[in-house]
Amino acid sequence: MSTEDKTTKSNANTRVLVTGAGGFIGHHLVNALVERGFWVRGVDIKEPEFEPSIAHEFELLDLRRWENCLRACEDIDHVYNLAANMGGIGFISSNKAEIMHDNVLINIHMLEAARERGVSRYLYTSSACIYPMYRQNDADCAGLKEEEAYPADAEDGYGWEKLFSERQCSHYWEDHGLETRIVRFHNIFGPLGTWEGGREKSPAAMCRKLAEAGPGDEIEIWGDGEQTRSYCYIDDCVEGLLRIMESDHREPINLGQDRMLSINELVTIISDIAGKEIKRRYDPSKPQGVRGRNSDNTKLREVLGWVPQISLERGLEQTYAWIAEQVERKRLR
Numbered sequence: 001m002s003t004e005d006k007t008t009k010s011n012a013n014t015r016v017l018v019t020g021a022g023g024f025i026g027h028h029l030v031n032a033l034v035e036r037g038f039w040v041r042g043v044d045i046k047e048p049e050f051e052p053s054i055a056h057e058f059e060l061l062d063l064r065r066w067e068n069c070l071r072a073c074e075d076i077d078h079v080y081n082l083a084a085n086m087g088g089i090g091f092i093s094s095n096k097a098e099i100m101h102d103n104v105l106i107n108i109h110m111l112e113a114a115r116e117r118g119v120s121r122y123l124y125t126s127s128a129c130i131y132p133m134y135r136q137n138d139a140d141c142a143g144l145k146e147e148e149a150y151p152a153d154a155e156d157g158y159g160w161e162k163l164f165s166e167r168q169c170s171h172y173w174e175d176h177g178l179e180t181r182i183v184r185f186h187n188i189f190g191p192l193g194t195w196e197g198g199r200e201k202s203p204a205a206m207c208r209k210l211a212e213a214g215p216g217d218e219i220e221i222w223g224d225g226e227q228t229r230s231y232c233y234i235d236d237c238v239e240g241l242l243r244i245m246e247s248d249h250r251e252p253i254n255l256g257q258d259r260m261l262s263i264n265e266l267v268t269i270i271s272d273i274a275g276k277e278i279k280r281r282y283d284p285s286k287p288q289g290v291r292g293r294n295s296d297n298t299k300l301r302e303v304l305g306w307v308p309q310i311s312l313e314r315g316l317e318q319t320y321a322w323i324a325e326q327v328e329r330k331r332l333r
């Protein structure tokens with residue numbers, strides 16, 4: 001934060017824009033910012049699906065369009081740019097042209113609009129999908145360190161666009177002095193996230209399948225279930241975002257948990273929470289993504305003196321309860 005920013009601007013006087021505020025992480029972030037006293041404008045192409053936004057202003061704007069980005073950034077101090085066309089592996093593996101088209105437009109226009117409007121800080125949400133495929137071929141792989149992004153071999157489509165936009169953030173700092181922050185999320189999950197429809201990610205999909213299952217039913221798992229991931233609960237994600245925005249760290253940084261487990265282990269934890277014994281049917285024809293992926297949190301610890309705190313079990317208890325409620329509501333409709 002510039003000296004002026006730090007000394008003269010209280011939270012109440014800091015005007016914050018959250019893009020993607022109708023989505024999962026953006027909606028939770030708006031809540032946390034408002035609770036901390038910031039003035040918040042939320043922007044999205046859709047309203048939040050499950051509860052109304054408490055942002056001071058909420059505008060429906062398509063951020064692929066330049067004039068809408070300029071409007072979104074008007075009189076804004078800090079931008080959290082979360083808007084993206086995205087989803088779980090089922091979605092990103094088969095909609096690459098649309099994803100790259102939409103997200104490149106959002107990100108190049110948002111950066112330029114932020115510069116033109118004199119925004120003092122700009123945070124971009126990238127992804128673990130930027131890491132090279134060749135480091136993720138083994139289910140028992142090492143955690144991914146930030147500097148291992150190159151030589152690049154990102155997830156095709158979604159991951160390459162994220163990497164391109166990370167670089168553009170760095171160039172806006174180098175060439176224009178725009179204070180940029182670049183956060184690489186590793187599988188964020190929690191209540192109020194997409195849980196059906198094809199864009200949901202593995203924790204939500206597994207919670208839904210378990211919630212829908214009757215005693216002795218079978219649930220489908222993509223691949224052999226031995227692919228590994230780490231999962232970070234939404235409250236930790238939001239806390240991390242606020243801390244990274246406040247820090248002076250301009251390089252890309254991981255934000256995730258570093259506890260790696262297989263999809264089979266994830267399903268076992270959720271079955272225990274649900275109190276349901278189920279059978280598993282494996283479908284090798286479905287997309288599985290990389291074989292193994294974990295976050296290395298060395299840099300996060302160094303930079304923030306903080307790492308995510310909430311256990312996977314505690315996060316999944318909250319998430320399962322919320323998804324089970326959605327499933328029940330849908331059944332009664």
Ligand code: NAD
Nearest residue numbers: 020022023024025044045062063082083084127185187188
């Ligand atoms: P989400 O899909 O719930 O939210 C993204 C929001 O962006 C949606 O509400 C969508 O309507 C909005 N959006 C899409 N196109 C838009 C447009 N043209 N104009 C305005 N808004 C538009 O996803 P999320 O999980 O909340 O993800 C937020 C950010 O974090 C995204 O940039 C995503 O790529 C990144 N990310 C998320 C995860 C994760 O695990 N959830 C992992 C890695 C990166």
